[in-house]
Amino acid sequence: MFKRTFLLLLILGLSISLMTGCTDESDEVEEYDPEPVLNAYFEVNNTFGELQLQRVAKDVFNSYNPRDYGIVGADIRVMAVYDELNDVELDPAVHRVDFDVESTDFPGKYSTTADTIVHPFWRYRIEVRLPGTGPGEPADLWAEDVAPDTFTIASENYPQYNDLWNVQPADPQDLGPEYPTFNRDMDVMRLTWSDAWTPDGNPNGMPVVNPKGGLLLGVWAQNDWEDLEWLDEDFIDDDLIPDDFDKGGWTIAPDYQNSTLLYWLFVSFEGPQRMDAIAVSHGYYRYMFTRISQIGSGGDVPSYEYNVNGGLGCFGFWTANTMYFNMERVD
């Protein structure tokens, strides 16, 4: 009797389970309607350069060529809307740049013929009207960010090389003796950088937002791939450089950080190197930071912090200091 009751209950339970408990498998991936993506990064104190407008490519397990996913024929403009330093509204009609030149080589890349300069401390707004959207209609994509101020960078313990920042060599792959040479036995380099803006420097004494979102610091080997040589040949036994090995690396510092140590140990290759310190706007920093923080997070993967409304991507500004140096092996 018990066996029969138990079996009945078991069958009933399993049946109910199977009927009501079908696994919820999202069909999001199959039915995904790819969003438009806007990536626009402009250098402070320089003319507006190139930007890219595309759609997310969803069929990536076969083949992906970025050129196949560009969105052409869009209406794109950037306008300055506010001077954060002086707390003054700007007229967007006056400070407007149209990106009306489309690349024929890379569909989806747009540039401008305007010689307008990106102004530090200014808040800019970008508006994109996709093909089919009229000029009087609301923008399909838009974003705002504030361009950071320029900054200076110096080494506390290698002050003799401070003059070499932003000195462009004739040949980045063959640095002359005027460029410093380091090795792994030498002291690490301590770098400090000035704030993009400090309250004392505010001419109006007005509290304003520091437009610098953070700083990226990177070192990249300058030699061609086939000429790369390990600094430590025992570090990785294979004489060959693996395909997936980076020629350099970069790290990111939040806006409250004003110094860092550069460890020679983490430079992998012999020869000429390029070191970049890049102050980026807040939107740019958050986008890069969330990309980094996701690496190895292993948990429930969140999306990146995009600042483009109506789609994905990032609209940001940067300003950089660059220095070249050589690395030598110590046997």
Added chain:
Amino acid sequence: MRRIGWLLTLLALTVSTSFAGTPIRGFVIDKQSGEPLPVANVTVEGMQRGSSTNLDGFFAIPNMDPGTYTLKVSYLGYHGIEYDVEVTKDVMEPIRIELLPASVALEEVVYTVKESDEEADRVSPKVSTVKMDAANIRMVPAFAGETDVLRVVQQIPGVKSSSDISSALYVRGGSSDMTLLQMDQSTVYNPSHLFGLFSTFNADAVKHLDLMKGGFPAKYGGRSGSVLEVITNDGNRNETKGNVNIGVVSAKGAIEGPLPNEMGSYAFSGRRTYFDPLLTALRNSSDDFSDLPNYYFYDLNGKVNYDITDRTTLTVGAYRGRDILDAEFGPEDSRITLDTYWGNTTYHTRLRHVLPRNAFFTLGAAYSQYRSGLESYNEDELFFEFRNRFNDLALRADFEYYGMEKHVIETGVETHVYDVNTRQRDSEVTYVSIDTTNVNVAHYIQDKWRINGRWEILPGLRTYYHEDGDRIEFDPRMAAVFYWNDNTRLKLAGGRYHQFVYAIATGGGFTFFDIWVPFDGSVDPMYSDQIVFGWEHDPTDEWNLTFEAYYNDLHNVLNFNTQIDRGQSVQDAFIQGEGYAYGFEWMARKKAGKITGWLGYSLSWTKRRFADSYFNDGAWYYPKWDRRHDFMAVGTYQLSKSWDVSAAWRYNTGQGFSRIKGVFWDDGGYPLIDPDENLSNGGIVQEYGSVNNYRYPADHRLDITFTYKHKFFGNDARLNFSIYNAYSRRALWFRDYEILKEVNNGESEYKMDESDIKLLPILPLFSYEVRF
């Protein structure tokens, strides 16, 4: 005000009825070892009166008229007995009722135990509670030759793990930090060794465990999900015993025995892995292995019980477990050292006293410390440092009153002082620094009230005061049992459950990286509202069936904010949201006979949302531990007097993961890298879409253990041969994406490659144990 009035009324009732009749009271103990038996059942023959023992083995049946009574005493896995007791007008000293383990043959069985929880449930209307003793724990197939308490718990319906190599518990939709883990009433904050592969509970030291999956009474608190209470061995009070166990992974041993002059008992056990000599030998054998890390873990348990008087026992215990992982790597001339460690240390002392007449009192203090750290440096420089220290100093007093015929009143106070220091820095900048100390005080009162022959209820109230934020919170609880007939019970339980400490889980399932922080007032405290309905049936003496449905409403749940770049408070480190979980479970448990074990199934849904946050754009999602179906079959079969075989098979729906739904090209504006030269950091950005938008395939696995019992130089010995993952179906751990590049006619094209990283294949392992 109304609550105070209720309490005063209750107190007055308590006093007024405390002198009616004489109580029968005492301890139920193991005759062989002298150890007290928790949750044993004591009933008065011919009367609907009875009690179950508390965790100290104590029971009391109040207000008995003078006369001679026969007590029926039973405990799962022991021969039941009938015990005659004479009650006079004078208060009797606590009696000692000794039970013999069922493994010991009796010439005459005094009383055939009905091997069910029916009687126990009559005096313990706990809902969603699964009890296991040492024998149950040992019957589940060992993992890597190690019987593991948490892996046994993971085989109970309603409990999920994040993977085959994780001992973290996800109970009924709660995250792992929502389960209170107590060992001898000391909280254990991170119960894992080897990145979660093994738990810190040494099975040889465990006597009993209660898993309360939900709807637990007011006596327990501090977590908004569930409770796992582990009671360790008190030690043999009659003779010195011990065991030595050698396995593939570790060696362990235990010794227990009486204190001189029958003043009490002691129990000590220890375990240590021996990966490190093997790893050292490998490192020394070839340069190819020079970067191999050094790793080991150990844990030590100790407990001494000192009988100050017949009615007063002082217990002092300690636990220490540590994992050590050291590695050196990098260039010959500048090796980088990576030191990693984590572990728990607990000390506890407890005074239990049988008060005159109808009461039992315990006073305890416990100190629990969890430390973890990671330090990366070379001879000159510190590259990175992470240190986490969580101290919990707990004081508690519990009072059980048996003076009323239909009531058992339990009340107590529990105070925790949390001291946390967490720091993450490099040589230049401190990114995260949380340094806080605060106090949490909780009071509870509950009444186990037998209304009549069919109804029994357990109302309760737990009240918290938390120093930071100056918060006072009330958690009302209620459980009720309706005895449909002798073999069938209906149960209902629910209440509110607050939580004041949280784990920041940053390690993708590796609990070593968890950082525990207390509520600091910067956000609202997390709590859940739970309701559980259960139906229990004992179709035969050997079988017990349980069907339960539950709904948990989760409020102010927390999730680590992966997008912070600075933090000094809980508000900085977490985003706050809401969630719910519901489902139903059944469990068919066979408790006696040649085959013992259980079948279990759970059907459940869990969802969470962090509205107004970056996380999943504030939309609802299934967390990783949401799985629709879990089915498990666990059993032991006695092949002969010498041979046992045990097996565990589990099927579960795959867990969710965030599958890439597309990519786009972004060379970053500034030439951070040259996309044509370098792919690993690349110009390709992976877009994941909504959180856990896909599921891994369903998973199933069979583990088997053969045990050969024999004599070794006159001592009992066991040879265990385990087969982990018997048909070698490797579970999917995670799915990895790699970007492949091809150059065709000078034009670069890319392809995403999807590969599955799988867990362990079939592993035959053995261990050998000698008991003396």
